[in-house]
Amino acid sequence: MPSWAPDAGRLAVVTRGLTKRFGRLLAVDHLDLEVRRGELYGFLGPNGAGKSTTLRMLCGILEPSEGDGHVLGIDLRRHPERVKSSIGYMSQRFSLYDDLTVEENLTFYARVYMVPRAGRAARLQQMLRLGDLVGRERQLAGQLSGGYRQRLALTCALVHGPEMVFLDEPTAGVDPVSRRTFWALVRRLADQGTTILITTHYMDEAELCDTLGFIYQGRLIAHGPPARIKAEAFARPVLELQAPDPRLAAEALAEWDAVEEVVRAGARVRVIGARQDLDAAALTAYLRAHGVAAEWVTAVEPTVEDLFVSFVDRERKARVREQLQALGAPPA
């Protein structure tokens, strides 16, 4: 018996000391996670941080090595099968059968998730409307464009009316317009009461979440509403400049104590200030004083990457940047 009573009425996900070891590797390290019912929770972290291992434990397909967790009030350890049938899951690979039609895909998942035969037809119609797929019922999933495929995958995950859905990088590799449509749909679902745990690399997307959680080396290193996270954890200016010799500019800036971190990305240099008062004018002046030319300098919004890096120990920063960039997160 767990020594704590999960507040299942208010919380959709509660974990206490949730841990997963693979041999000697500690993939998830005593994670305490709380997701409120009906909220849109953004789960962020580089590959290997324990993000997908956590998701798999929460979905009931991976047994925790230690600790406890409840999803929708169901004990993960004792009733993983019940967790599976109560939640929806959509992966970045969309998991559709290309050689089945839109309707056949939905029917298949409806059967797998035991949607009662009586209400099935009405439920499918509802899903088609939700995913804006009406009129495409007989089209093969393989012939749909990215945005439609993405919405079909989401409706397949929702076909049994789960109270909670896990979306694992659902917008990876989808065009910006479709991403926006998709997020509007996700936001609407959350507003209607579905609890959503979503992973993403895009800042604009992260800002649409009610709560963000940052995971690194198996631990939750920061969490809270996006605005608070930004204000508290990232009270530093971020600037970007373009220079004919970006390497020279980066080297000069790295010497300056007003600068916390310098990141080169092609012809551009990204600068994270160590002081509140660092602005474009000061930076331009500094560069000119050191005889380095800059085409332009401008203040920019911090990215998820910037937020993330600021939570991590200084000596690990470079490595984390590399990992995040390897994931293909846009530099700005």
Next chain:
Amino acid sequence: MGSRLHGIIAKEFIQLGRDRLALTLMLFVPVVMLFIFGWAINTDVKHVPTVVLEQSGSVEAQQLLEALENSQYFDLRYRVRSQREMTRMIDDGTAKVGVVIPPDYARQLARRRARVQVIVDASDPQVATSAMNTATALAAARSLAVLAQTSGGTVVRDEAPPLDFRVRAWYNPDLVSAIFIVPGLIGALLMQTTVSVMAIAIVRERERGTLEALVVSPIRRWELLLGKIIPNLLVAYGQMTMALLVAHFVFDVPVRGSLPLLYGLSAVFMWGTLGIGIFVSAASRTVPQAMQLSFMTFLPSIYLSGLLFPIEGMPRGAQYLAAVIPLTYYLRIVRGIVLKGIGFEYLWPHVLPLLVFGAVVFTLSVLRFRKQLD
């Protein structure tokens, strides 16, 4: 539970129906194979182009050549005057067989020491075996005829030499290929379907990421497996039925034993081969890998099971291998039921190894499958 299993099976059939090419191939490959083996091959063995170097000019030689011609195995198309010409015709493939009759053939025959040389192009083993068998049989028949003539005291002019075709009748060329191939064809088809089609059906799900969605879904492992196995078995039985129908109605292959017994024991065979298929799926990441790997399991089965070569003639090591190959036993079962019409009382020694193989391999493969989904 019923709904989930139903969902998987219904989905498999829709996918099967949508892949028209694969479906057509699966059902018509057995028919095409039968036609190839039933017709093409044995017509080739008859009417082998033959070159003759006749040096004796005797009536006896003429009789021998007539006998060769009448057998229908040899077409005496070419007459040459020298050994060199003959060699050239066999070398360039104009003729597959050369017959050399020595100048003193009649005298040799009188002394009962006639030597006729038959040269066979053995680069085509099928033709070679057939030609050599026929020549040997004819030679034996001629010898008997000559013996009868000389020992009888009276000189009998033998217009139609009593050629004894019983030797060839064992090979019954019009039926031999179709009959011979049916058991092997059924075995090979069932293996192909339960190993490679089964493995591909699972690996394709993994490749496309749909397996991930199924693992997260409330579907049970056994429901997933059974949902894949049932359509697969139906396809396999469909192919087998197709092969039997064509064999029986087009090629007059007799089905002497009990069909229910054949279908039932086939399930025992497929129990083990489905296990191999699941193993292959667990070991492969991509569909091409699964195809290669299942091909690797076919090769020893085809070569060592007694399908092509008799096991008795294999080296000891190969015989041990043959003993652990399920197709070896299944072939004996199919031959026993279809060609010999024997019942379970004779077949059980072959069923037992299949049961053991199925129990071991299937169980291990299901465990492996479960483990790999975690």
